[in-house]
Amino acid sequence: MxxxxxxxxxxxxxxxxxxxxxxxxxxxxxxxxxxxxxxxxxxxxxxxxxxxxxxxxxxxxxxxxxxxxxxxxxxxxxxxxxxxxxxxxxxxxxxxxxxxxxxxxxxxxxxxxxxxxxxxxxxxxxxxxxxxxxxxxxxxxxxxxxxxxxxxxxxxxxxxxxxxxxxxxxxxxxxxxxxxxxxxxxxxxxxxxxxxxxxxxxxxxxxxxxxxxxxxxxxxxxxxxxxxxxxxxxxxxxxxxxxxxxxxxGGKNPNIIFADCDLEEAVKTSMKSSFTNQGEICLCGSRILIEESIYDEFKERFLGECSKLVVGDPMDPKSNLGALVSEAHLNKVDSYVQLAKEEGGVVLYGGERVHKEGFYYQPTVIEGLDENCRTNQEEIFGPVVTLSKFKSEDEAINVANSTRYGLSCTIWTSNLKRAHRVSHAVQSGIIWVNCWLVRDLRTPFGGMKDxxxxxxxxxxxxxxxxxxxxxxxxx
CATH class of the missing domain: 3.40.605.10 (Aldehyde Dehydrogenase; Chain A, domain 1)
Structure with missing residues (x-):
């Protein structure tokens, strides 16, 4: 050793x-x-x-x-x-x-x-x-x-x-x-x-x-x-x-999906922003807010992509997700999934530990939670995301700003005016529009609030x- x-x-x-x-x-x-x-x-x-x-x-x-x-x-x-x-x-x-x-x-x-x-x-x-x-x-x-x-x-x-x-x-x-x-x-x-x-x-x-x-x-x-x-x-x-x-x-970052987005690209990139590095990135979009008219379609496509993810040996090139960093952290992540159930959430995918050895956890998708519940307010820092729907731009902004965190936000829309308007209204230090984790090292990096x-x-x-x-x- x-x-x-x-x-x-x-x-x-x-x-x-x-x-x-x-x-x-x-x-x-x-x-x-x-x-x-x-x-x-x-x-x-x-x-x-x-x-x-x-x-x-x-x-x-x-x-x-x-x-x-x-x-x-x-x-x-x-x-x-x-x-x-x-x-x-x-x-x-x-x-x-x-x-x-x-x-x-x-x-x-x-x-x-x-x-x-x-x-x-x-x-x-x-x-x-x-x-x-x-x-x-x-x-x-x-x-x-x-x-x-x-x-x-x-x-x-x-x-x-x-x-x-x-x-x-x-x-x-x-x-x-x-x-x-x-x-x-x-x-x-x-x-x-x-x-x-x-x-x-x-x-x-x-x-x-x-x-x-x-x-x-x-x-x-x-x-x-x-x-x-x-x-x-x-x-x-x-x-x-x-x-x-x-x-x-920390961050509890919103990922806002408007109906006029490129849905295929939004689903594809949202998978990355949810589960890259087992969700252990402070910039991950752990709260996915979807406009009501496309909620069901987005959910169906997103869950379909989840089913293709492989959780396995970090040395295996076929593994999309590896292990969480420690057993204590795995237990913390699982405790939030159990909390979500107690708060009325429905686990649509995942929610369980996998493999006998190591600290592996399934990518997990939950819906049916109130924006003010602990699961939607506290940083989990793992492969767990929540889905919720909104009816208007103002509602999306209010939900996005409802936590004490303000690190990053992702916005999906083809409307340039809306992109600027929502970017300016969301209380986050970093805003991505129609992309995620695209960085230019010349720009300042940091968050608002907590x-x-x-x-x-x-x-x-x-x-x-x-x-x-x-x-x-x-x-």
């Missing part, structure tokens, strides 16, 4: 107190590795390494930092098969999905920010014959990045890439449920030529080492992606020390991981 290590100051190190956590493979339900359960002693080592490395990294030319990040992107691509295999074993997602999306996107994240820092332009205001004011973005120093388990390397790189690009040193914590690709990344950063101490990776529990990273006086900014309840704790803790904080939290604060992606991320400094020169 493999024992992985923390990555501190360019070296792989055992946890100082020798404490480890079992890492269970979702596809088999068996322990396949152990990870450090890091403590404050490990954090102090990482902080000291980051402090020493900061003057070197922050004063390195932008061109040189960019080349190192591009090299890291190259190495991720060269090691795609190994990284994808480890991610699939670690997370339970189909291997083909990790190869097609997660690992390539991680490489793209580094490559994008390696280019962004070269092309970023600052502002200047000139008062002729009197003075010049200009604004530069200065790196913050040591920052903490805490990433979730659903898209392990994809979201890990999404956080650390802009932080590193801006010249910060990073103390990063991947989820204790999916640590393996972050563990492998340490070696690749070394090969890419990144100075020791610039990126430090600590493994362990969120309530332990994660909270310690947020609390430590040396971390000047915190970027966190995860559940809303945990995000509230992170936000309160960080604000007490006046730290910059970015919180990308789905978080701050924006990631593009220049918004570069600005978050820096402090604006105004310089005024009298002529």
């Amino acid at each position: 493999q024992k992985i290590q923390n990555f501190i100051n360019g070296e792989y190190l055992d946890p100082i107190k020798g404490q480890y956590i079992d890492n269970v493979e979702p596809g088999t339900g068996k322990v396949f590795a152990q990870i450090p359960n890091s403590t404050e002693e490990d954090l102090e080592n990482a902080v000291e390494a980051a402090k020493v490395a900061f003057p070197v990294w922050s004063n390195m030319s932008v061109d040189k930092r960019s080349k190192i990040l591009h090299k890291l992107a190259d190495l991720i691509e060269e090691n795609l098969d190994d990284l994808a295999l480890m991610e699939s074993r670690d997370n339970g997602k189909p291997l083909w999905l990790a190869k097609a999306v997660d690992i390539p996107r991680a490489s793209t994240n580094f490559r994008f920010y390696a280019s962004a820092i070269i092309n970023f332009s600052s502002e200047a205001q000139v008062s002729e014959g009197f003075m010049v004011n200009y604004t530069r973005l200065a790196p913050i120093g040591v920052v903490g990045c805490i990433s979730p388990w659903n898209l392990p390397l994809y979201l890990f790189s999404w956080k650390i890439a802009p932080a590193l690009a801006m010249g910060n040193c990073v103390i990063a914590k991947p989820s204790e449920l999916t640590p393996m690709t972050a563990f492998l990344l340490g070696k690749l950063t070394k090969e890419a030529g990144m100075p020791d101490g610039v990126l430090n990776i600590l493994h362990g529990e969120g309530k332990g080492i994660g909270q310690a990273i947020v609390e430590h006086e040396a971390t000047n900014a915190i970027s966190f992606t995860g559940g809303t309840a945990t995000g509230k704790i992170v936000g309160v803790t960080a604000s007490q020390q006046f730290k910059k904080v970015s919180l990308e939290l 789905s978080g604060i701050g924006r990631e992606g593009g220049n918004a991320a570069l600005k978050f991981f820096s402090e604006p400094q105004n310089v005024c020169i009298k002529l």
Whole structure:
């Protein structure tokens, strides 16, 4: 059984107190590795390494930092098969999905920010014959990045890439449920030529080492992606020390289907937005709202597509859905299906655990629920969607906005005016019209209401991981 290590100051190190956590493979339900359960002693080592490395990294030319990040992107691509295999074993997602999306996107994240820092332009205001004011973005120093388990390397790189690009040193914590690709990344950063101490990776529990990273006086900014309840704790803790904080939290996203849509495309894409990555994506459309006149036809077609889905071994290329990330999470998902039945919902498809070993759950479709019931209000984060009908545009908007979340929304219509009108009325940070999960890394990413604060992606991320400094020169 493999024992992985923390990555501190360019070296792989055992946890100082020798404490480890079992890492269970979702596809088999068996322990396949152990990870450090890091403590404050490990954090102090990482902080000291980051402090020493900061003057070197922050004063390195932008061109040189960019080349190192591009090299890291190259190495991720060269090691795609190994990284994808480890991610699939670690997370339970189909291997083909990790190869097609997660690992390539991680490489793209580094490559994008390696280019962004070269092309970023600052502002200047000139008062002729009197003075010049200009604004530069200065790196913050040591920052903490805490990433979730659903898209392990994809979201890990999404956080650390802009932080590193801006010249910060990073103390990063991947989820204790999916640590393996972050563990492998340490070696690749070394090969890419990144100075020791610039990126430090600590493994362990969120309530332990994660909270310690947020609390430590040396971390000047915190970027966190995860559940809303945990995000509230992170936000309160960080604000007490006046730290910059970015919180990308949960979603209960509406998928609005108008009668004038391209129905075939709406059904096809709604399958993806419902069940990709076993529904373990914060952007999944878990509430499908369908205009009454096409409700029955949409439902029939959607259920027909559900019957074609294969839930199975993540290593099998025929599997559409793999395993949920843990037994505890599987039990949580199943508990919501049972709750839905108690609330008057009718399970049209799925609703059961499958296979004797591992944490597999059927794609599940439920109808007949009130918009205000818990099943339609709380984030399930699994392969469970609800269907409901609406009679008017206003009703669709009201239902879409009825939860405390506001991360994303998908709208299906061929009416351009309606597309704009509904997009502006829905309280979501991200709106897709006639598509889903189409991303341009230049645009800001984030949610409204309880789905978080701050924006990631593009220049918004570069600005978050820096402090604006105004310089005024009298002529």
